[in-house]
Amino acid sequence: MHCDPAYSVGQEQHFDEAVRTSLCADTKTGSILRKNASASTLLGSFPKTIEVDIMGVCFSSPGFEVTDADTALHRRAEKELKAAKAKMATQVKVLLLGSGDSGKSTVLKQMRLIHKIPFSPQEIESYRQLTFDNLTGGLRCILDAMEDMDLKVSEKNIEYIDVIDSARYLRDGEPFPMEYFKPLKALWHDPGIHTAWQRGNEAALPENLDYFFSDLERLFDPQYQPTDQDIIQCRVRTTGIKETVFCLRDHELTMVDVGGQKSERRKWIHCFQDVTSILFLASLSGYDQCLVEDKDANQMQDAMTIWDSICHSQWFKRTSIILFLNKNDLFEKKIPHSDIKTFFPDFDGDVGDVRAGRDYFKRRFSKLATKARRHREREHNDGD
Known part of the structure; x- marks a missing residue:
């Protein structure tokens, strides 16, 4: 349907009067509304009409009979929409994020064991x-x-x-x-x-x-x-998107683990803006370790950088973010002979003080969240 722009603006007109200008031409059907055609002539063949007044110009279109089948279809659609809405209310989607070797895939495997989802x-x-x-x-x-x-x-x-x-x-x-x-x-x-x-x-x-x-x-x-x-100890790099579904009482929890290089994250991160929460994993034992892909970078520093970018992300302004400080067992083993101060000079705790070290990293992450105006963070580590 092509409308001539010359006739798109004008004073108010009504179909109970003679239409003085051509309103529209349908080139597909060949029907033309011509000048000086009266409304009764144009609309007389339709049993019902619906009139809509838009910006001072009144248009009419043919009405349709509503059958019992239409009513039944409408009710069924409403019922399905209501059921879908109720299901969505019970669905929770959690996106797993973190730096390399933070243990995201391990958490998924542990969740499966906890909730008794057997491996095939x-x-x-x-x-x-x-x-x-x-x-x-x-x-x-x-x-x-x-x-x-x-x-x-x-x-x-x-x-x-x-x-x-x-x-x-x-x-x-x-x-x-x-x-x-x-x-x-x-x-x-x-x-x-x-x-x-x-x-x-x-x-x-x-x-x-x-x-x-x-x-x-x-x-x-x-x-x-x-x-x-x-199985928990097995290591394999995650590629692509992996979803695991858990049933928690009346809720369905879907955990999403996304693989790929960190340099590509900005290209796909917006695809997950609808998630309920983000579970962010940081390896406590990574405070003295380099990255697999960059021997000059520190794992914990990298985790803080990613955490900061997620807290500030425009895509997750209304998304809750949960911090999970992981690999506490490995952290406890190495901290007596690997001083945190060597890698984080502002750490003022004693060498080998596990609690002081853990609290220090909690504060570092918390400060970054506060800067992003996120004042309520949930912090967890598997040692408490």
Whole structure:
């Protein structure tokens, strides 16, 4: 329908009088409202009309009979909309955010165990294969880091390096190949590897290696199946979007974990502006660790930078943000021999004071939230 702009403005006209100007031409149907046509001539063929007065110009359009079927359809639509609205009122969507290695995927796995959502046989098999990959891949990470640390593997264990470098992925149902048992065990106990592992914060080495290497005999059992703790300890980088749904009393909780490089976050973060809450994870043990993707950056500083940007984000002005200080167990282990003051000079607590260290990082995050005019933050760590 094309309306000539020359006739779009004028004084008030009514269809009970002669229409003195052409109002509109429908080029598709060929029907033309011509000059000097009376309203009764134009509208006489319609049983009912609806008149709408817009900006002083009155238009008429044909009316339609409302059938019983139309009424039934309308009522059904209203009922479905009401049900959908009621369901939405019980749905909670939580977006997981945090810096690298903050434990977002681990929280999802722990939630599944808490709420008794079993892992499927396919998932268990995937974690079994991933355990072997964590062993070989983690050891390769240490070997790579040793070059930057100017450390070497002892002469008697050099022959095992090629074995680890050539490690492959397991096939479905394939036990851990026994030819890897001796090389893995020998290298893990190598003095050079041990020194590099103690300096793991300099290279963002996988934190689960100590757990798996302390139990190699069990893992290499031909009948080995991952335990719940094995599954929690498994590490794999999240790619894409992963949603997990939990039923909590009368509510449906959907937790969303989004993978990808931090440099890309600004391109997709607005897609989640409708979430109920953001669960922001920060690794307490990351205070002395670098990032996997940037050896010159500090994990905790990176977490604070992301936290600050989320608190100030235009997309989440009305979204509650929950701070979760994670990996308290690892924090307690390392703090006696890794002084917080070395990485955060304004820390005034004693070396090894776990509570003082934890409270310090709480205050740092809280100050950033207050700057963004977020005065109510919920802080949690898994040690209290």
